[in-house]
Amino acid sequence: MLEPAREEFPQPRVSPEIVAKHGLTPDEYQKIVKALGREPTYTELGVFSVMWSEHCSYKSSRYYLKNLPTEGPYVLQGPGENAGVVDIGGGLAVAFKMESHNHPSFIEPYQGAATGVGGILRDIFTMGARPIASLNSLRFGSIDHPRTRYLLSGVVAGIGGYGNCIGVPTVGGECYFDACYNANILVNAFTLGIVKKKRIFTGIAKGAGNPVMYVGSKTGRDGIHGATMASESFSEEKEQRRPTVQVGDPFTEKLLLEACLELMEKDFIIGIQDMGAAGLTSSSTEMAGRGGCGIELDLSTVPLREKGMTPYEILLSESQERMLLVAKKGTEDAIKKIFDKWDLDAVVVGRVTDDQQFHALWQGEEVARIPIRMLTKDAPVYQRPATRPANHEQIQQLDLSSVAEPSDLSAAFKQLLASPNIASKEWIYRQYDHFVRTNTVVAPGADAAVIRIKGTKKGLALTVDGNSRYCYLDPYVGGVLAVVEAARNLACVGARPIGLTDCLNFGSPENPEVMWQFAQVIQGMRAACLALNVPVVSGNVSFYNETDGVPIHPTPTIGMVGILDKVERLVTPWFKSSGDVVVMLGRTREELGGSEYLQWLHGLTRGTPPWIDLKMEQAVQRCCLEAIDQGMLRSAHDISDGGLAVALAECCIGGPEKPLGVRVQTHEMIRADALLFSESQSRIIVSLEEEDMGRLQEIGTRHNVPVQQIGVVGGTRFSIQPLVQLPLEELKSIWSNGLQARLK
Amino acid sequence: MRWAVITFPGSCDDHDVFDSLKSDLGQQVKFLWHKEELKGNFDCIVLPGGFSYGDYLRCGAVARFSPIMRGVVKFAQSGGLVLGICNGFQILCESGLLPGALVRNAGLQFVCQQVYLRVEEIDTPFTGGLKKGQLLRLPVKHGEGCYYADAKTLERMHKNRQILLRYVDSKGKITATANPNGSLENIAGVCNEGRNVFGLMPHPEDACSKILGGDDGARIFMSIAAACAERARRHA
Amino acid sequence: MRVKIFVSLKQGVLDPQGKAIERSLHTLGYSEVRDARVGKFLELEIDARSRAEVEPRIREMCDKLLANTVIEDYRFEISNED
Amino acid sequence: MRVKIFVSLKQGVLDPQGKAIERSLHTLGYSEVRDARVGKFLELEIDARSRAEVEPRIREMCDKLLANTVIEDYRFEISNED
Numbered sequence A: 001m002l003e004p005a006r007e008e009f010p011q012p013r014v015s016p017e018i019v020a021k022h023g024l025t026p027d028e029y030q031k032i033v034k035a036l037g038r039e040p041t042y043t044e045l046g047v048f049s050v051m052w053s054e055h056c057s058y059k060s061s062r063y064y065l066k067n068l069p070t071e072g073p074y075v076l077q078g079p080g081e082n083a084g085v086v087d088i089g090g091g092l093a094v095a096f097k098m099e100s101h102n103h104p105s106f107i108e109p110y111q112g113a114a115t116g117v118g119g120i121l122r123d124i125f126t127m128g129a130r131p132i133a134s135l136n137s138l139r140f141g142s143i144d145h146p147r148t149r150y151l152l153s154g155v156v157a158g159i160g161g162y163g164n165c166i167g168v169p170t171v172g173g174e175c176y177f178d179a180c181y182n183a184n185i186l187v188n189a190f191t192l193g194i195v196k197k198k199r200i201f202t203g204i205a206k207g208a209g210n211p212v213m214y215v216g217s218k219t220g221r222d223g224i225h226g227a228t229m230a231s232e233s234f235s236e237e238k239e240q241r242r243p244t245v246q247v248g249d250p251f252t253e254k255l256l257l258e259a260c261l262e263l264m265e266k267d268f269i270i271g272i273q274d275m276g277a278a279g280l281t282s283s284s285t286e287m288a289g290r291g292g293c294g295i296e297l298d299l300s301t302v303p304l305r306e307k308g309m310t311p312y313e314i315l316l317s318e319s320q321e322r323m324l325l326v327a328k329k330g331t332e333d334a335i336k337k338i339f340d341k342w343d344l345d346a347v348v349v350g351r352v353t354d355d356q357q358f359h360a361l362w363q364g365e366e367v368a369r370i371p372i373r374m375l376t377k378d379a380p381v382y383q384r385p386a387t388r389p390a391n392h393e394q395i396q397q398l399d400l401s402s403v404a405e406p407s408d409l410s411a412a413f414k415q416l417l418a419s420p421n422i423a424s425k426e427w428i429y430r431q432y433d434h435f436v437r438t439n440t441v442v443a444p445g446a447d448a449a450v451i452r453i454k455g456t457k458k459g460l461a462l463t464v465d466g467n468s469r470y471c472y473l474d475p476y477v478g479g480v481l482a483v484v485e486a487a488r489n490l491a492c493v494g495a496r497p498i499g500l501t502d503c504l505n506f507g508s509p510e511n512p513e514v515m516w517q518f519a520q521v522i523q524g525m526r527a528a529c530l531a532l533n534v535p536v537v538s539g540n541v542s543f544y545n546e547t548d549g550v551p552i553h554p555t556p557t558i559g560m561v562g563i564l565d566k567v568e569r570l571v572t573p574w575f576k577s578s579g580d581v582v583v584m585l586g587r588t589r590e591e592l593g594g595s596e597y598l599q600w601l602h603g604l605t606r607g608t609p610p611w612i613d614l615k616m617e618q619a620v621q622r623c624c625l626e627a628i629d630q631g632m633l634r635s636a637h638d639i640s641d642g643g644l645a646v647a648l649a650e651c652c653i654g655g656p657e658k659p660l661g662v663r664v665q666t667h668e669m670i671r672a673d674a675l676l677f678s679e680s681q682s683r684i685i686v687s688l689e690e691e692d693m694g695r696l697q698e699i700g701t702r703h704n705v706p707v708q709q710i711g712v713v714g715g716t717r718f719s720i721q722p723l724v725q726l727p728l729e730e731l732k733s734i735w736s737n738g739l740q741a742r743l744k
Numbered sequence B: 001m002r003w004a005v006i007t008f009p010g011s012c013d014d015h016d017v018f019d020s021l022k023s024d025l026g027q028q029v030k031f032l033w034h035k036e037e038l039k040g041n042f043d044c045i046v047l048p049g050g051f052s053y054g055d056y057l058r059c060g061a062v063a064r065f066s067p068i069m070r071g072v073v074k075f076a077q078s079g080g081l082v083l084g085i086c087n088g089f090q091i092l093c094e095s096g097l098l099p100g101a102l103v104r105n106a107g108l109q110f111v112c113q114q115v116y117l118r119v120e121e122i123d124t125p126f127t128g129g130l131k132k133g134q135l136l137r138l139p140v141k142h143g144e145g146c147y148y149a150d151a152k153t154l155e156r157m158h159k160n161r162q163i164l165l166r167y168v169d170s171k172g173k174i175t176a177t178a179n180p181n182g183s184l185e186n187i188a189g190v191c192n193e194g195r196n197v198f199g200l201m202p203h204p205e206d207a208c209s210k211i212l213g214g215d216d217g218a219r220i221f222m223s224i225a226a227a228c229a230e231r232a233r234r235h236a
Numbered sequence C, D: 001m002r003v004k005i006f007v008s009l010k011q012g013v014l015d016p017q018g019k020a021i022e023r024s025l026h027t028l029g030y031s032e033v034r035d036a037r038v039g040k041f042l043e044l045e046i047d048a049r050s051r052a053e054v055e056p057r058i059r060e061m062c063d064k065l066l067a068n069t070v071i072e073d074y075r076f077e078i079s080n081e082d
């Protein structure tokens, strides 16, 4: 370990400029002075700046997040911990969470995405859960924006580079392209882990005198709060650079993962938490906060990677692959032994106290003393002004009569199939290991991924979803649709939702129009969660996704988990055999507002998103699930982006097996392009043997869900009479190359 | 039949091999930790896939020096069966137990997909239960699986019929598009001259049960099991 | 002209590869080795008349493509030997 | 002493990375670039009294660990500047 430099570290006097550079408002600063009864030291200011930052304090979002339903009979751990935990029976539970790494990924796509994956993995195994599946939700600028290709390649390589190396399969995700992300891409990473109900760990500190231990990588100047630039001029070493880009070390994380899980089989620890944002500071204060105690750290004992690091830097460093744990007194050596086996540092860096203070020492002298409450419960909370965007009515205007119907619908369809938002994402997921751990029953490409739970008959279905175009046009409805589509995707494989996590990606909360969108989206999510009764068990908020005052479209991404009692009952989206009848559950309306078709072919992001009736939605999902339970469905696929035509195409060519043709007859009395491309909700395409039609009709009637037979599987052509006629091979090559071709 | 699976730091598929052998194929299998010396009697030692030591210098370059490898080399020299899968294959090449090397995929990207393999030689314990020319469907998942050997080495390998598996299309043809990583001659798996050490990039352990999309991987493991049973019979 | 470009991580940026290599060298008994760093090294052949002409071009190539200047520094050598 | 080690692929071993870089340089308009090759570049600090002492050690390290002589060549430079 490097010896910390002996010379005096820079402790500039706290001036208004420095306060500002630390992103604290004058009011917030006054609040600090008042509560401390004195001016904070420079080091203390740094601590406040990170703990009161939007990222750690949720000061702008907390007020609204309260509205999300978080209760449920199976919820073992809701929001507030490193991840949510849900009971899946048989003494087992799943821990899952989604987290954003948007800004870092834009600066350095590979490392930004990689460390994002590393962070969410730690959030899961810090709960005692073995990570068994990851997904990701990505948003990039328009496909022909000069930076998009570079960013996409880097992000995908980074996610794979980290996830593959650590041996957690990436089983699914989503990726959309829209000009609104040109200068602000989104990288949201989801991970799920499995844990014995009796062995769940939390990030809590308890028991005065218990040792606080630091495990994992050494601390460097990685990702230190941009604010530290303010201290540059005071720094002793001139040549020292302070990179704010963090580099991931998946190998060390793999060791950390195995070491922690081995440790957690013993009864040595009280609590444990990863050092994520604001590293040592947030992990120690959050743990003390949850335990209602104090914590004392001796920064001189922290393993360092670089010379001359100051207490300020040690406290704020965001070096990756580190964890903080509170051990039971006397187990230190046993713990060290386990980490030693995995060639990792494990050092006592402090102790739990009963004075409810955050207390940091540096070579025997005190460098920070702050009441824990001020950094946790008493951090600022704002109810920021929210106003409906000025252009709200205007963007909802859509006069379809001014939208010309394509004369050649087959050509229009081909164009839509080639849209990077519709085309196959294989170029992305073939860079992810989706087999490792031998649980993956349904790999990327389906509505939802399915993994088996070893030692049981059960399976888990996983999906991430979110349509920001809908949220832009109507954030409330967009919030509803994000949740119901996720649930519909689970229903299509035969799974019932047990909980969800979310990433809420928005512009600046200081912009009242953004705040309004935020509030609306949450209200919409709330309504949908209550209707489908799916609790929100964890999540993450990412604000300030905007450039030059132009925010991204409001983008909630929903990660939903469902359970299958009998995994072998699962159904996939793809047609299975010629002669099966093709049925649409639900009804198509003339709804082109916010559709991919309108955007890609007509360059319009306008209108109102598709109409949604939560009762009908629920009925359709129940109908599908019941039919699957009775084993009568050969395939089920939900209709979303691109409408009926695209969904049917995916049923024909999307699967791992040989493509199958389809002959469909349509009757709806609506304009032809709407019939093909309308994104009306609550629709599922299923296929089944003819003799089961009666039973399906019966189920439909019971749930009063429209059950229309629209065609038959078979042949070498894709035909929607009388509108579209295409040979399968052509269909397949357009869809398979749509994205790939543009990345050459 | 006693199997052993070595866990190196950074091994990922060690549990995959262990579970598939035990649960799917009902085999007797034990984990070995890389820091220990090789002790105990085994019929086949498996070096699993993953990213030993992060593959930071070169795949398998560091793992090769793990204490347990001394024993593995002796075990191989005395005719014991050694199976290297993916990273295990890379380790075996680095340690000189197998000829050639595995370099960066020609496409420069990590590839995870199902591939078809053609069985080229069957007079080995690893392929004895298969038919010459038989096709297997297994997943590959690697960033550095492009097989390379210089002309002289390759010639020897031909002479000794050491190339056991090749990437082919669904019809069994050797084509460029069927080659996921640019391997020389579509080589997917090779054995040593003694025919008791076998390395392959595809993952048989990930294809041992129908619900995971196929069980062709089991054919390779069962072939090994059969060969060992046969050996035991002869020694008895 | 023959151009050699050396790309290495900026001071202070974590270098997992270097760390791993140093460790294994130590376990192999080369305890005399300290702070190993790993970088990239490119060799190019460039048609040009004068250094004056190539230098700015190379700098461009590095900034645009060959180095990731967010985390990497680069330097280069030009030799006429051809 | 400061040791720089250069590891590059043997002639005949294909270098897709080099090819890719060459291609993108061309698309970026640097048509003057030919046969780009990519290698590894390691920097070590070694405690030793004399070159005579370090050289054989370094050769060992390279043969054993730092280079795979089946596919790679290496050369190194030693400088006293410390």
Ligand SMILES: Nc1ncnc2c1ncn2[C@@H]1O[C@H](COP(=O)(O)OP(=O)(O)O)[C@@H](O)[C@H]1O
Binding pocket: A055, A056, A065, A068, A078, A079, A080, A081, A082, A083, A084, A097, A099, A123, A276, A277, A502, A503, A504, A536, A537, A538, A539, A540, A541
């Ligand atoms: N949008 C949200 N919905 C529900 N819970 C949320 C949301 N955003 C954050 N949370 C919860 O707030 C806590 C803090 O979030 P976060 O800071 O992202 O966790 P971490 O500190 O692990 O990064 C977590 O328990 C998270 O689940």
Ligand SMILES: [Mg+2]
Binding pocket: A082, A123, A274, A276
């Ligand atoms: Mg956390």
